[in-house]
Amino acid sequence: xxxxxxxxxxxxxxxxxxxxxxxxxxxxxxxxxxxxxxxxxxxxxxxxxxxxxxxxxxxxxxxxxxxxxxxxxxxxxxxxxxxxxxxxxxxxxxxxxxxxxxxxxxxxxxxxxxxxxxxxxxxxxxxxxxxxxxxxxxxxxxxxxxxxxxxxxxxxxxxxxxxxxxxxxxxxxxxxxxxxxxxxxxxxxxxxxxxxxxxxxxxxxxxxxxxxxxxxxxxxxxxxxxxxxxxxxxxxxxxxxxxxxxxxxxxxxxxxxxxxxxxxxxxxxxxxxxxxxxxxxxxxxxxxxxxxxxxxxxxxxxxxxxxxxxxxxxxxxxxxxxxxxxxxxxxxxxxxxxxxxx
Amino acid sequence: xxxxxxxxxxxxxxxxxxxxxxxxxxxxxxxxxxxxxxxxxxxxxxxxxxxxxxxxxxxxxxxxxxxxxxxxxxxxxxxxxxxxxxxxxxxxxxxxxxxxxxxxxxxxxxxxxxxxxxxxxxxxxxxxxxxxxxxxxxxxxxxxxxxxxxxxxxxxxxxxxxxxxxxxxxxxxxxxxxxxxxxxxxxxxxxxxxxxxxxxxxxxxxxxxxxxxxxxxxxxxxxxxxxxxxxxxxxxxxxxxxxxxxxxxxxxxxxxxxxxxxxxxxxxxxxxxxxxxxxxxxxxxxxxxxxxxxxxxxxxxxxxxxxxxxxxxxxxxxxxxxxxxxxxxxxxxxxxxxxxxx
DNA sequence: CGTTAGCACTCCAACAAGGTGAGTGCTAAC
DNA sequence: GTTAGCACTCACCTTGTTGGAGTGCTAACG
Numbered sequence: 001x002x003x004x005x006x007x008x009x010x011x012x013x014x015x016x017x018x019x020x021x022x023x024x025x026x027x028x029x030x031x032x033x034x035x036x037x038x039x040x041x042x043x044x045x046x047x048x049x050x051x052x053x054x055x056x057x058x059x060x061x062x063x064x065x066x067x068x069x070x071x072x073x074x075x076x077x078x079x080x081x082x083x084x085x086x087x088x089x090x091x092x093x094x095x096x097x098x099x100x101x102x103x104x105x106x107x108x109x110x111x112x113x114x115x116x117x118x119x120x121x122x123x124x125x126x127x128x129x130x131x132x133x134x135x136x137x138x139x140x141x142x143x144x145x146x147x148x149x150x151x152x153x154x155x156x157x158x159x160x161x162x163x164x165x166x167x168x169x170x171x172x173x174x175x176x177x178x179x180x181x182x183x184x185x186x187x188x189x190x191x192x193x194x195x196x197x198x199x200x201x202x203x204x205x206x207x208x209x210x211x212x213x214x215x216x217x218x219x220x221x222x223x224x225x226x227x228x229x230x231x232x233x234x235x236x237x238x239x240x241x242x243x244x245x246x247x248x249x250x251x252x253x254x255x256x257x258x259x260x261x262x263x264x265x266x267x268x269x270x271x272x273x274x275x276x277x278x279x280x281x282x283x284x285x286x287x288x289x290x291x292x293x294x295x296x297x298x299x300x301x302x303x304x305x306x307x308x309x310x311x312x313x314x315x316x317x318x319x320x321x322x323x324x325x326x327x328x329x330x331x332x333x334x335x336x337x338x339x340x341x342x
Numbered sequence: 343x344x345x346x347x348x349x350x351x352x353x354x355x356x357x358x359x360x361x362x363x364x365x366x367x368x369x370x371x372x373x374x375x376x377x378x379x380x381x382x383x384x385x386x387x388x389x390x391x392x393x394x395x396x397x398x399x400x401x402x403x404x405x406x407x408x409x410x411x412x413x414x415x416x417x418x419x420x421x422x423x424x425x426x427x428x429x430x431x432x433x434x435x436x437x438x439x440x441x442x443x444x445x446x447x448x449x450x451x452x453x454x455x456x457x458x459x460x461x462x463x464x465x466x467x468x469x470x471x472x473x474x475x476x477x478x479x480x481x482x483x484x485x486x487x488x489x490x491x492x493x494x495x496x497x498x499x500x501x502x503x504x505x506x507x508x509x510x511x512x513x514x515x516x517x518x519x520x521x522x523x524x525x526x527x528x529x530x531x532x533x534x535x536x537x538x539x540x541x542x543x544x545x546x547x548x549x550x551x552x553x554x555x556x557x558x559x560x561x562x563x564x565x566x567x568x569x570x571x572x573x574x575x576x577x578x579x580x581x582x583x584x585x586x587x588x589x590x591x592x593x594x595x596x597x598x599x600x601x602x603x604x605x606x607x608x609x610x611x612x613x614x615x616x617x618x619x620x621x622x623x624x625x626x627x628x629x630x631x632x633x634x635x636x637x638x639x640x641x642x643x644x645x646x647x648x649x650x651x652x653x654x655x656x657x658x659x660x661x662x663x664x665x666x667x668x669x670x671x672x673x674x675x676x677x678x679x680x681x682x683x684x
Numbered sequence: 685c686g687t688t689a690g691c692a693c694t695c696c697a698a699c700a701a702g703g704t705g706a707g708t709g710c711t712a713a714c
Numbered sequence: 715g716t717t718a719g720c721a722c723t724c725a726c727c728t729t730g731t732t733g734g735a736g737t738g739c740t741a742a743c744g
Contacts, residue, residue: 025707038717043708061707061723101566138482140494148499152482156490160499224443236578237601240594248590252582259579367736380688385737403694403736 002052002073008033009045010054011078014066018316021243023063068281068315071293075278075319082320084328088117092329096336103340107232110309110333115235118322119242120313121258124232125265128305130223132158132190136182137215139163139174147174149211151218158190158222163214177208181215190223231261244291244314257288267294268308274298276323281315291315295322299330301337309333344394344415350375351387352396353420356408360658363585365405410623410657413635417620417661424662426670430459434671438678445682449574452651452675457577460664461584462655463600466574467607470647472565474500474532478524479557481505481516489516491553493560500532500564505556519550523557532565573603586633586656599630609636610650616640618665623657633657637664641672643679651675 002010012033016024026046030039046064049055054070057063066074092113100109107126114122133154140148145165151158163169184201185193198216205212236255245251257263267286271277276297282290289312296310309330311322344352354375358366368388372381388406391397396412399405408416434455442451449468456464475496482490487507493500505511526543527535540558547554578597587593599605609628613619618639624632631654638652651672653664 023707027707039707040717040719041715044716047709057708059724060709062725063707102563135484140480140492140499142477142494142496142498148494150482150492150499150502152484152490154484156484156504157482157492157499157502160492160502162498221444237594237597240590240597246590248582248588248593251590251593252579255579255582365736369736381736382688382690383686386687389738399737401695402738404696405736 005035005037006045006049007078008035009042010049010066010070011074013046013049013055013064014070014074014078017065018318021316023058023065025063028063066315068283071280071315071319072283075280079320082318082324084321084324088325089328092117092332096332100336100340103337106333106337106340107230108234110329111232111234114309114311114326114329115238117325118311118313118318119235119238120311120317120322121233121235121239122309122311123234123258123264123268124307124309125229125268126232126301126305126307127229130191131304132222134158134185134188134190134193134219136186137178139171139178141169141171144168149214149218151215151222153190153222159218159225161214161218163211165210173208174211177205177211177215180205181212190219193219229265231265233258233264239313242314244316253288254292257286268296268310271296276327278319278323293317293319295319295326297326297330299334301334347377347379348387348391349420350377351384352391352408352412353416355388355391355397355406356412356416356420359407360660363658365400365407367405370405408657410625413622413657413661414625417622421662424660424666426663426666430667431670434459434674438674442678442682445679448675448679448682449572450576452671453574453576456651456653456668456671457580459667460653460655460660461580462653462659462664463575463577463581464651464653465576465600465606465610466649466651467571467610468574468643468647468649469571472533473646474564476500476527476530476532476535476561478528479520481513481520483511483513486510491556491560493557493564495532495564501560501567503556503560505553507552515550516553519547519553519557522547523554532561535561571607573607575600575606581655584656584658586658595630596634599628610638610652613638618669620661620665635659635661637661637668639668639672641676643676 009029012029013024016028016032026039026043029042029046030037046055049070050057050064053067054073055064056067056070058065095113095116096106096109099112100106107124111122111124135152135154138150138152140150142148142162145168147163147169148160149163150160163174180201184197202209202212236258239245239251239254245254263286267284267289270285271279276295279294279296281293284290284292284294291314292312293315294310294312295317296308298306298308300306309326311317311326351371354371355366358370358374368381368384371384371388372379388397391412392399392406396409396415397406398409398412400407437455437458438448438451441454442448449466453464453466477494477496480492480494482492484490484504487510489505489511490502491505492502505516522543526539544551544554578600581587581593581596587596605628609626609631612627613621618637621636621638623635626632626634626636633656634654635657636652636654637659638650640648640650642648651668653659653668
């Protein structure tokens with residue numbers, strides 16, 4: 001497709017632009033490349049590359065900058081894989097160590113670290129598909145008028161709630177409710193308990209309607225809580241350090257997009273393909289980020305929980321570094337969560 | 343302190359500046375105020391007000407802008423109380439309705455709404471002081487090798503955890519552990535269970551050391567989780583709409599501060615006084631926000647949970663409106679949380 | 685004595701003009 | 715195919731000019 005020299009020149013241009021964010025001219029390239037070619041020759045090659053769509057000119061007599069297509073070619077064919085160094089790994093582990101104590105903190109800290117190491121916005125969606133299976137309900141006494149209803153699923157407690165009564169609680173009543181419910185629903189998947197089944201029980205439990213209602217609420221809640229999708233976002237500040245966001249207008253429009261949680265989830269779910277996916281500039285479906293690139297990877301925490309982790313920034317980003325960082329983070333995070341959950 | 347006319351002029355200047363963000367001159371004021379005073383007179387008065395420290399001049403022959411002291415006087419003496427309208431209340435309630443389903447969402451949504459209605463950054467810290475009292479521990483069977491340990495406190499389940507064993511679990515063993523632990527710790531405040539007491543039990547439970555260890559872990563965890571402080575933050579985007587943040591540099595320095603969770607907590611906790619507190623410009627202890635004001639109120643959710651809710655923005659803010667909004671939000675949020683928890 | 689008109693002065697902001705430098709495309713020679 | 719040379723373009727910086735908004739001061743007025 002491209003001869004060897006064109007590839008070299010394209011690579012040199014892109015890498016220089018990634019480093020400096022300045023349009024780059026033929027002389028500079030001639031000076032930087034080891035090959036002894038004159039600026040004039042490079043000028044000719046650059047004109048060719050522009051006609052082929054790999055480069056763009058902001059205006060006549062400025063240097064060239066890479067187009068989306070140019071970056072795509074670079075990422076697919078030219079880019080040298082840049083691994084993550086031991087030092088960086090150590091730093092990341094240190095950050096986690098210092099700031100996370102429990103599972104719930106790991107997600108937020110992950111985007112924090114990822115945004116700091118990549119100097120771009122980091123985001124993550126974790127999606128939990130409830131596959132909870134109900135086992136039994138048990139009532140634990142608290143005091144005369146209160147008891148705790150504990151709903152147990154196949155993999156532990158699904159939820160618990162205090163039952164309060166205006167008159168003294170009779171243990172026998174609770175035990176009866178438990179028995180009926182347990183007989184009816186045991187081993188059922190929570191998300192599949194139907195309206196009809198519930199109705200059928202309702203009449204039998206009329207004297208304890210309140211308790212039964214509470215139980216249903218807990219179930220519904222579990223289901224809702226179980227199948228959730230959570231978005232984490234960090235490092236908007238990082239963007240401000242990028243020269244492409246020197247004007248407030250650009251910053252604002254992007255920040256506004258990032259505020260739209262639903263939209264961001266959609267963007268991340270756009271690619272169903274597994275593994276690491278890179279979307280560059282115009283390849284984005286959403287016009288608001290046509291001048292940005294997204295590098296994303298997916299991860300799996302357990303049977304129920306999967307997610308995507310991504311870095312978003314200007315098309316001019318260190319693709320190689322970001323890819324290896326994100327891959328490492330996805331794996332390490334999953335590992336960490338397992339460790340904390342144990 | 344100030345004669346009636348000076349007050350009127352000061353008020354006019356401040357309100358104009360809040361509206362336009364432009365330094366304001368004598369002629370403009372003369373035109374806007376109903377009173378028939380010439381621009382020259384106003385000039386004299388303005389010179390006085392500047393000498394008294396209520397106004398500042400960005401440079402000679404620009405208009406005047408209010409100083410921190412000027413805003414302080416305005417807030418304390420001049421400002422007309424601006425209530426929150428029924429329409430606004432309705433809007434806020436609608437937003438909550440649309441986006442919150444459970445307690446955990448209320449906090450985040452509160453800062454979202456607050457930042458949108460005030461067009462400034464909203465933040466909130468919720469602090470929970472653990473006063474949990476241990477009642478008993480109970481083991482619920484799950485399958486042959488697993489059981490759930492449920493730790494019950496005075497106000498419900500403190501925590502639960504799955505106990506896993508390599509050999510079949512003997513119910514009697516668990517019951518024995520439960521009895522020993524319950525006898526020793528019942529009615530004790532979790533945060534006050536001492537190292538010595540734990541040691542004393544350890545020897546008696548040697549055969550079931552693993553289970554006991556798990557129990558201790560849960561206790562420790564409860565304690566840690568119980569006494570937490572969480573920061574919520576929203577609406578950084580709003581800042582970008584303010585003319586004082588037209589240059590990226592200012593935005594960056596502020597966003598960097600906002601990223602420092604610990605610092606922000608400190609700032610909010612600075613004022614121990616209850617009720618609504620306003621800190622204007624130079625009154626701030628932290629130099630990074632010397633050109634910002636903070637309006638904060640505190641709230642109480644229950645015996646254990648208290649917090650602060652605040653709006654942060656340029657000194658040029660609609661103090662009256664923000665105060666009434668924040669007061670309303672603090673109350674309404676507490677109410678909402680009670681409702682969801684019930 | 686407070687108020688006002690008038691005036692000279694200051695300073696920012698916007699605009700225009702000219703110079704500079706990096707870069708290009710084209711052509712002709714190697 | 716490669717290269718040197720040259721005319722040309724365009725952004726950007728510097729400098730100068732102008733206009734307007736605003737001030738402080740002074741002198742006159744009721």
